[in-house]
Amino acid sequence: MFDFAFIDPLPPEEKRWLAQAIVGMAVADDSLVKPEMIYIQSILKCIESKDDADELVTMLKQKKKPKLHLLKTERERASRMFVILAEVAVIDNRFTQQEAEYLQHIGERLGFDAESIHRVMNWASDVTACLKKSSPLIHKLKDTTPFFKNI
Numbered sequence: 001m002f003d004f005a006f007i008d009p010l011p012p013e014e015k016r017w018l019a020q021a022i023v024g025m026a027v028a029d030d031s032l033v034k035p036e037m038i039y040i041q042s043i044l045k046c047i048e049s050k051d052d053a054d055e056l057v058t059m060l061k062q063k064k065k066p067k068l069h070l071l072k073t074e075r076e077r078a079s080r081m082f083v084i085l086a087e088v089a090v091i092d093n094r095f096t097q098q099e100a101e102y103l104q105h106i107g108e109r110l111g112f113d114a115e116s117i118h119r120v121m122n123w124a125s126d127v128t129a130c131l132k133k134s135s136p137l138i139h140k141l142k143d144t145t146p147f148f149k150n151i
Contacts, residue, residue, distance in 0.1 A: 004042075006080055012048050014073055018081055019043040020066035021106050023056050025088045027063040028102040035091040065102065068109045078110040086124040093131040095124050 007015065022043050026036040040060065047053040059066055071078065085106050089099040100121060107117035 024065035029096040033092045090128045095128040
């Protein structure tokens with residue numbers, strides 16, 4: 001879920017960039033779901049400028065993807081941001097073509113090469129497959145009778 005320990009110490013410009021990318025990813029498939037809104041609400045709390053936050057909310061309402069500039073930051077930060085954005089893409093148990101294209105765009109804006117982007121895309125696809133399998137599993141498990149073994 002949302003990693004405040006990573007986000008809080010980011011410089012304001014990087015927080016803003018990440019917020020823009022999260023908004024863009026959330027609207028990439030023209031479908032906004034509650035888990036995506038949780039990410040958006042969380043990142044908006046980290047934005048120091050109310051005007052910037054309001055602008056992102058407006059873009060969200062209009063389903064507009066913010067323009068992302070190249071973000072030249074430490075590779076570990078860029079990597080964590082990229083994975084966070086992949087999580088946003090698949091949080092609704094789907095990984096659409098539009099989300100894949102936008103995730104590729106994000107990877108390019110973070111300075112990743114094609115192979116690295118491909119790895120993250122494959123990871124996102126794998127996560128989606130696992131998430132899809134979890135719903136039937138939960139459905140089956142919820143009907144089981146509790147069993148507590150005395151130890």
